[in-house]
Amino acid sequence: DTEVTQTPKHLVMGMTNKKSLKCEQHMGHRAMYWYKQKAKKPPELMFVYSYEKLSINESVPSRFSPECPNSSLLNLHLHALQPEDSALYLCASSQAAEHEQYFGPGTRLTVT
Amino acid sequence: GQQVMQIPQYQHVQEGEDFTTYCNSSTTLSNIQWYKQRPGGHPVFLIQLVKSGEVKKQKRLTFQFGEAKKNSSLHITATQTTDVGTYFCAGLGTNAGKSTFGDGTTLTVKP
Secondary structure, X not given: OOOEEEEXXXXXXXXXXXXXXXXXXXXXXXXXXXXXXXXXXXXXXXXXXXXXXXXXXXXXXOOEEEEEEXXXXXXXXEEOOOHHHXXXXXXXXXXXXXXXXXXXXXXXXXXX | OOOEEEEOOEEEEEOOOOEEEEXXXXXXXXXXXXXXXXXXXXXXXXXXXXXXXXXXXXXXXXXXXXXXXXXXXXXXXXXXXXXXEEEEEEEEEOOOOOEEEOOOEEEEEEO
């Protein structure tokens, strides 16, 4: 099973809402990532978890809060977002930080 | 910080023509990975290169890693409409602990 799943596929939220994005992999990978991707741009790294511990935070605003409940799950909690946060949010996993990454299909987020 | 530049930004070809995208890093890389993202899709891993001067082939795709491990290329022979998408390189710096994506090359193929 080389699949990374993400829910929901689409999300529309107001600037005062609180929502969460979920990601799951069952490949036994020990590194998991959150990326933000705007149209016609490359994926922009937000967070990296290695062995369930946050190893990289790319100076992401605190309105984005990651969580890794266990080695298979990765969440991204959203609160008080801005319209410019509208983007495709991609989750990825890899065997280790230097290995190839497997991406999920993403959550298309619109902030109104 | 590490920068990864990719050229060209866009490439339009007639079906059957060849295509090449180039990736250049400001620092020496431990490895380089290539991904393809179809329109409306997500990045899909194609290949990883690790050794200096390494060349790998996947059917019509040829990947090269430069001798200095600072540049790489992806060449597609006789493009097909199924090759349409954006090709990204991602370079892992020797001390970075994370890969940096290039800006991507978007390929369109006219039948």
